[in-house]
C-alpha cells in the first residue's frame with residue numbers, strides 16, 4: 001500500500017467500536033499474583049473487597065478467566081460522546097525526523113478531562129449506580145483522575161468526594177474548579193474530615209500531603225459512610241480491563257489498513273493506559289499468534305520497572321489497602337520535589353509486573369528534561385500540547401524512529417498519547433525558563449525504601 005493511502009487519522013464508526021472489553025489475564029499462563037489481605041496475608045475474596053469496592057468491580061478485579069466482558073450499553077453510549085478516539089499517522093513528525101519508520105499514535109486527550117482516565121471512570125461510576133450506591137470517594141494528585149471521575153459521576157447522578165493532595169489543591173486551582181463545576185466535593189488532604197487526616201495533621205502540622213495519605217482518607221470515608229464505595233483510577237486489574245478499549249480500537253483501526261506494528265510504546269505510571277493499549281496485541285503474543293516488541297516508559301526519577309523489586313508491597317502509605325505483588329520502589333518512596341513530569345506512583349499494575357517479569361515486555365526510563373524536549377518538538381510539529389506523562393512515550397517513540405533512521409529499517413511504531421498538558425503549564429514554564437533539572441535517585445535512596453517492604457513469604 002502506498003504511503004499516502006493511509007489517512008492522517010484513522011477513525012472507526014460507532015458500530016466498529018468494541019462491544020466487549022478484553023481481559024488479558026485470561027490468556028496469561030502465569031496469572032498476576034493475588035491481592036493479599038494485609039491482616040491475614042490470605043488472597044482477597046469478593047467478600048473481602050466488597051466493603052471497599054462495588055461488587056461488580058470486585059468481581060472484575062479477581063476474574064482471571066473470562067476473556068471478554070460485555071460493555072454495558074449505558075457505558076458504550078457514554079463512550080460514543082468522545083470515542084472512538086483517532087489513531088493518528090504522524091506524517092509531519094516522520095518527515096521532520098527524516099525517518100523511514102512509520103509512526104502512529106492513539107490520542108486519548110479529546111475529552112474535557114484531557115486523558116484516558118474517563119474510560120474507566122465511567123465504568124466505575126456505572127457499576128456504583130447500578131448497585132444503588134449514593135456516591136464514591138477517591139483521591140487525586142495532579143487531578144486528571146478526579147476530573148474524569150467527577151464528569152462520570154455527574155452523568156450517572158452520583159455524589160463524588162475527592163481528596164486532593166493539598167499541594168496540588170493549592171497549586172492547581174483550575175483543576176479543582178473543573179471538578180467542582182461537575183459537582184464534585186473536593187477536600188484538600190490531609191483534612192480534619194477523617195480520623196487518619198486528623199492524626200496526620202497532628203503529627204505533621206503544615207504537611208503538603210501525599211497521594212498515600214489522600215487514599216487513606218478516601219478509603220476511610222467510603223468504608224464508614226452508608227452507600228459509598230472507594231474507586232481508583234489506575235494500577236488495578238479492573239482499570240486495565242476498562243482501558244482495553246484503547247487497544248481494541250487501535251487494533252481495529254490498524255487492521256482496516258492491514259498495518260502490523262513492530263513496536264508498541266506507552267508511558268507507565270500505574271500501568272493502566274499501557275495495559276489497555278497493549279491488551280489485544282499482548283493477547284496475540286501470549287497465544288503464540290504474533291510477536292511484538294512492547295515497551296513501557298517511565299521517569300528516571302520514579303523507575304519502578306527498571307530499578308524496582310518484584311515483591312509484595314503496600315499500595316498506599318497508610319497501609320490500609322491490600323498488598324500487591326508488583327515492581328515497586330517501596331510504598332515510602334516519594335520522587336524528588338523537582339520531578340514535574342507525573343507518573344510518580346511507587347508501584348505498578350500486577351498484570352504488567354508479571355508480564356515484565358516473564359520477559360514479555362521491555363521497560364526504559366527517561367529523564368524529565370528529555371521528556372519535555374520531546375514534548376516541545378512534538379507540539380511544534382503535530383500541534384497537540386501533550387501531557388508530560390504522555391511525552392514519556394513520545395520521547396521513546398522518537399528515539400526508536402531515530403534508530404530506524406540509522407539502520408534504514410521501516411519499522412511501524414505505535415504509541416499511546418494519553419492526554420493533553422493544559423494543566424501542566426507550570427512544568428512547561430520551568431522547562432521554557434531553563435529551570436528544569438533532572439534527578440535520579442541513588443542506589444542507597446532506593447535501598448532505603450525497599451528495605452521497608454513487608455515480609456511476605458509467597
Ligand SMILES: *Cc1c(COP(=O)(O)O)cnc(C)c1O
Nearest residue numbers: 234269270271272273389418419
Ligand atoms: C494518569 C495518567 C497517566 C498514567 O497513568 P497509567 O495508569 O500508567 O496510565 C498517563 N497519562 C496521563 C495523561 C494521565 O492522566
